[in-house]
Amino acid sequence: MTLKAVVRTETRARVNDFAIKLANVNGTGSASANSLLMKAIFRMGIPVSGKNLFPSNIQGLPTWYEIRVNKDGHTSRALDYDLMVTMNAQTYAADIAEVRSGGYVLYDSTWPLPSELLRTDVTFLGVPLAELCAQQFERPRDRLLLKNICYAGALVALLGVDRDVIATLLEETFGGKPKLRDANQLALKLGFDYASEQLTCPLPIHLEPMDAKEGNILIDGNTATALGCLYAGATVAAWYPITPSTSVMDNFASLCRRYRVHDGVHDYLIVQAEDELAALGMVVGASWNGARAFTATSGPGISLMNELLGFAYYAEIPAVIVNVQRTGPSTGMPTRTQQADLLLCAYASHGDTKHVLLFPANPAECFDFAVKAFDLAERFQTPVLMLSDLDIGMNDWVVPQLAWDDAFLPDRGRVLTAEELHALPRFNRYEDEDAEFVTPRTLPGAAPGGAYFVRGSGHDKRGAYTEVPDKYQEVVDRLAHKHTAAALHLPAPVLHRREGARIGVVCIGSGDLAVREAAELLAARDLPVDVMRVRGFPFPPSVRAFLDEHEILFVVEQNRDAQLRSLLVLETGVSTARLHSVLVYGGFPLSAQQVVDSIVTQTGSE
Amino acid sequence: MPSIVKPLIPLATLPRNDLGLTPRNYEGAMSTLCAGCGHDSVTAALMQALFELSIPPYKVAKLSGIGCSSKTTAYFAGEAHGFNSVHGRMPTIATGAIAANRELHYVGVSGDGDSLSIGLGHLAHAVRRNIRMLYVIDNNGVYGLTKGQFSASADIGSTSKKGEANAFAPIDPLMLALSIGATFVARGFSGDKERLVPILKAGLSHRGLALVDVISPCVQFNDHEGSTKSYLFVREHEVSATDFVEPRETIVAHVPDQGVLAVPMHDGSQMHFRAVPAGYDPTDRAAAMHYLQDRHAQGEVVTGLVYADEGVPDLHELSGTPEGPLAAVPFDRLCPGADELARLQDSFR
Ligand SMILES: Cc1ncc(C[n+]2csc(CCOP(=O)(O)OP(=O)(O)O)c2C)c(N)n1
Ligand code: SF4
Ligand SMILES: [Mg+2]
Numbered sequence: 001m002t003l004k005a006v007v008r009t010e011t012r013a014r015v016n017d018f019a020i021k022l023a024n025v026n027g028t029g030s031a032s033a034n035s036l037l038m039k040a041i042f043r044m045g046i047p048v049s050g051k052n053l054f055p056s057n058i059q060g061l062p063t064w065y066e067i068r069v070n071k072d073g074h075t076s077r078a079l080d081y082d083l084m085v086t087m088n089a090q091t092y093a094a095d096i097a098e099v100r101s102g103g104y105v106l107y108d109s110t111w112p113l114p115s116e117l118l119r120t121d122v123t124f125l126g127v128p129l130a131e132l133c134a135q136q137f138e139r140p141r142d143r144l145l146l147k148n149i150c151y152a153g154a155l156v157a158l159l160g161v162d163r164d165v166i167a168t169l170l171e172e173t174f175g176g177k178p179k180l181r182d183a184n185q186l187a188l189k190l191g192f193d194y195a196s197e198q199l200t201c202p203l204p205i206h207l208e209p210m211d212a213k214e215g216n217i218l219i220d221g222n223t224a225t226a227l228g229c230l231y232a233g234a235t236v237a238a239w240y241p242i243t244p245s246t247s248v249m250d251n252f253a254s255l256c257r258r259y260r261v262h263d264g265v266h267d268y269l270i271v272q273a274e275d276e277l278a279a280l281g282m283v284v285g286a287s288w289n290g291a292r293a294f295t296a297t298s299g300p301g302i303s304l305m306n307e308l309l310g311f312a313y314y315a316e317i318p319a320v321i322v323n324v325q326r327t328g329p330s331t332g333m334p335t336r337t338q339q340a341d342l343l344l345c346a347y348a349s350h351g352d353t354k355h356v357l358l359f360p361a362n363p364a365e366c367f368d369f370a371v372k373a374f375d376l377a378e379r380f381q382t383p384v385l386m387l388s389d390l391d392i393g394m395n396d397w398v399v400p401q402l403a404w405d406d407a408f409l410p411d412r413g414r415v416l417t418a419e420e421l422h423a424l425p426r427f428n429r430y431e432d433e434d435a436e437f438v439t440p441r442t443l444p445g446a447a448p449g450g451a452y453f454v455r456g457s458g459h460d461k462r463g464a465y466t467e468v469p470d471k472y473q474e475v476v477d478r479l480a481h482k483h484t485a486a487a488l489h490l491p492a493p494v495l496h497r498r499e500g501a502r503i504g505v506v507c508i509g510s511g512d513l514a515v516r517e518a519a520e521l522l523a524a525r526d527l528p529v530d531v532m533r534v535r536g537f538p539f540p541p542s543v544r545a546f547l548d549e550h551e552i553l554f555v556v557e558q559n560r561d562a563q564l565r566s567l568l569v570l571e572t573g574v575s576t577a578r579l580h581s582v583l584v585y586g587g588f589p590l591s592a593q594q595v596v597d598s599i600v601t602q603t604g605s606e
Numbered sequence: 607m608p609s610i611v612k613p614l615i616p617l618a619t620l621p622r623n624d625l626g627l628t629p630r631n632y633e634g635a636m637s638t639l640c641a642g643c644g645h646d647s648v649t650a651a652l653m654q655a656l657f658e659l660s661i662p663p664y665k666v667a668k669l670s671g672i673g674c675s676s677k678t679t680a681y682f683a684g685e686a687h688g689f690n691s692v693h694g695r696m697p698t699i700a701t702g703a704i705a706a707n708r709e710l711h712y713v714g715v716s717g718d719g720d721s722l723s724i725g726l727g728h729l730a731h732a733v734r735r736n737i738r739m740l741y742v743i744d745n746n747g748v749y750g751l752t753k754g755q756f757s758a759s760a761d762i763g764s765t766s767k768k769g770e771a772n773a774f775a776p777i778d779p780l781m782l783a784l785s786i787g788a789t790f791v792a793r794g795f796s797g798d799k800e801r802l803v804p805i806l807k808a809g810l811s812h813r814g815l816a817l818v819d820v821i822s823p824c825v826q827f828n829d830h831e832g833s834t835k836s837y838l839f840v841r842e843h844e845v846s847a848t849d850f851v852e853p854r855e856t857i858v859a860h861v862p863d864q865g866v867l868a869v870p871m872h873d874g875s876q877m878h879f880r881a882v883p884a885g886y887d888p889t890d891r892a893a894a895m896h897y898l899q900d901r902h903a904q905g906e907v908v909t910g911l912v913y914a915d916e917g918v919p920d921l922h923e924l925s926g927t928p929e930g931p932l933a934a935v936p937f938d939r940l941c942p943g944a945d946e947l948a949r950l951q952d953s954f955r
Contacts, residue, residue: 262939285689
């Protein structure tokens with residue numbers, strides 16, 4: 001029963017420049033079909049991104065996957081879709097309404113689409129997916145799961161996906177399980193053959209191989225973070241499960257099983273803690289004792305960790321905390337992305353506290369910054385929080401292959417050896433600061449004479465309890481200087497300059513791609529902008545310099561309260577009035593168009 | 607006034623242990639607790655246990671939370687690293703510290719507020735993980751440091767200094783621990799150093815987590831008539847209720863091998879201690895729980911080694927970690943290197 005809606009079809013070819021959205025029901029196996037497509041496009045050497053817009057639910061709710069292909073490398077989230085694959089009857093209406101005029105809808109034509117859903121300005125491509133699968137597969141479960149591979153097959157034909165690439169991918173995935181492989185190959189062929197015979201293939205929007213794959217990998221941020229922790233030499237990890245950070249520890253555990261077991265000896269210890277307070281407590285205890293230790297969590301976990309963050313700051317104990325941000329406040333939208341923990345993390349805990357933060361923009365930076373986080377934490381003897389987000393952490397990104405220098409040696413900071421300790425007339429924990437206000441520490445049990453008493457209570461520079469104003473202030477003042485000194489050790493801001501730009505745009509983290517694409521779109525409208533992406537807190541002087549250089553400033557961030565803007569105002573002294581905000585905080589990854597629209601409107605350049 | 611008085615000139619007759627160290631080597635800073643506070647007696651017992659076991663002080667790590675009890679880690683083994691953490695979280699710090707370095711001797715000192723209220727979950731999970739440490743709870747039935755509120759170990763009906771009666775059932779850390787797989791549980795009384803020291807020594811030598819609940823009277827806030835202690839049933843070795851312990855005087859009493867000892871508290875109330883009887887089998891978990899419950903119903907507080915099992919692996923043994931400290935594993939064994947990074951990225955293509 002194929003529905004033949006005769007509509008106007010766009011004939012202008014758009015090669016390697018389009019966006020498709022796949023509307024699915026979660027828990028029905030669509031994820032593997034979608035990532036198969038994404039991976040195939042990557043292997044064809046075409047810049048691509050895949051964004052999973054999923055619900056906080058295990059089965060039965062709507063879920064979407066977006067694939068954007070762009071030969072120029074603009075792969076931030078697209079807002080208008082050239083092709084919609086509608087596999088979820090619950091959301092038919094909304095999904096079909098989202099397709100751009102002149103676009104396409106691929107639907108399961110086993111059943112007719114309700115006529116009120118038809119649009120005259122899009123092309124409906126019917127493939128009887130359920131029927132095809134019912135004819136070929138016995139078990140209801142197979143029929144359901146393989147419907148996804150079947151639509152992938154149709155898309156292979158419609159979009160011109162390289163069939164050899166797909167075949168190889170299926171072989172790699174299911175090579176060890178011939179039955180599964182055969183079933184998947186068959187389902188793929190069903191969709192492919194039907195589309196090839198019944199529909200005009202390929203569509204004007206389609207793929208042609210490129211060479212953008214060279215030197216690149218496809219990886220999600222949480223996997224890259226776990227790799228960074230492995231390479232940094234972390235041996236102790238403690239965590240409490242929370243979306244979207246869970247896969248950091250899952251990946252770390254499987255990497256450890258692979259690389260850290262020698263002759264049956266496990267050179268790692270991962271504790272699934274009873275809560276996030278405990279997780280950070282364990283990290284602090286392990287770091288105090290000389291191990292590289294970390295935890296991974298999301299906003300609610302950071303809220304729980306506050307007291308111990310302040311403790312580690314004041315007692316000067318290293319700790320690495322990965323915060324894969326999700327949408328708050330409270331439970332918020334656990335499977336949606338945001339950058340709304342900036343202020344929380346910068347000043348976490350009561351009293352005067354300031355932390356060192358890292359803001360990776362993609363999985364490659366997750367790897368580098370994770371390694372960096374341990375060096376910084378040990379050098380400055382303080383908690384370091386790496387703020388990734390759900391978009392970076394859980395989506396697959398095309399990034400340059402990760403590199404490692406075998407000459408790398410971890411910076412363990414100022415830890416006294418037994419000899420150094422013996423040479424001292426007396427060891428006092430918070431004395432003898434270096435140029436960056438760091439004082440040497442000792443490790444428990446390392447040598448006699450090195451003992452000190454760690455306390456979160458008021459202490460003087462010898463580490464002794466004090467309630468004397470001057471002695472207390474002497475220590476906390478040094479902590480403030482130490483924090484400032486860390487700025488120059490953080491990854492420097494990344495600048496993208498344009499001729500004649502009077503506007504400066506500041507962005508952070510996963511906003512990177514969208515803002516850079518926006519800068520190109522704005523330049524095309526005679527509105528050149530310079531872009532600065534901050535990558536760490538405290539800010540180095542170059543941040544203030546960039547702000548001073550520009551007449552008009554925009555700060556683009558994904559939270560309601562303009563938190564990055566507040567941080568810039570508080571920490572650089574720039575006047576609030578000079579910073580205009582572009583705020584996108586609905587929970588989906590940032591899109592270039594949102595940035596362009598906001599800046600165009602605010603500058604009155606429409 | 608501190609109860610640990612330090613003579614300026616060490617006495618020539620001081621005993622020496624196998625390391626040639628004297629008890630002075632196991633002392634710490636001057637205590638700032640109230641004179642007569644039971645916690646200082648526990649500290650003294652800890653010093654003696656460490657001394658007698660000839661543990662090098664610098665190989666000891668002392669951990670605590672917040673409370674009068676938690677302050678005491680500063681008052682012994684001054685040559686050992688100390689970690690006075692935040693309220694209730696000591697077990698988490700201990701877990702991480704032990705994960706990083708299994709070679710030190712870990713002594714955790716906590717309070718009934720610290721471990722049975724705010725940190726109850728952490729205590730329970732530390733017990734479950736059987737991390738290798740001596741875990742002492744200085745149990746006084748109150749929050750000493752915040753001036754006398756009920757703790758979760760206060761018995762129903764016990765009254766506070768202000769006269770309010772506690773309405774809620776007490777948590778017995780030993781019963782709790784036994785129910786979640788504890789491998790060593792014991793109870794002592796701060797005033798009975800003679801019995802406490804061997805318990806602490808046994809705990810320090812245990813393969814996993816040794817939980818020692820020490821009844822440790824607070825002279826400030828649990829020394830009035832109506833405190834839970836006076837509710838206890840008097841059986842044998844009764845001490846007349848008129849016996850009065852001067853405040854500021856440390857309670858000292860030796861629990862006999864058999865029968866119950868009634869100990870007068872600072873207010874004249876009494877607490878009844880019973881040592882586990884001769885022939886008691888500390889390897890039968892169910893029997894141990896039954897015995898505790900039984901005696902509790904009689905208003906008695908059981909002291910002694912209640913349960914021990916040396917056959918259960920600790921966290922490290924369960925995790926297959928190296929015999930030495932994890933923190934000491936050389937970097938080149940931890941980092942797979944550039945070639946491997948290139949190789950493993952094949953799966954990301
Ligand atoms: C998060 C937090 N809440 C409250 C306090 C205040 N506080 C300090 S000690 C204490 C209770 C201590 O009781 P316990 O552990 O029994 O020790 P004790 O003083 O009786 O030995 C409380 C509530 C705190 N330090 N931290
Ligand atoms: S208040 Fe109680 S627990 Fe605290 S030091 Fe004084 S006697 Fe000891
Ligand atoms: Mg108490």
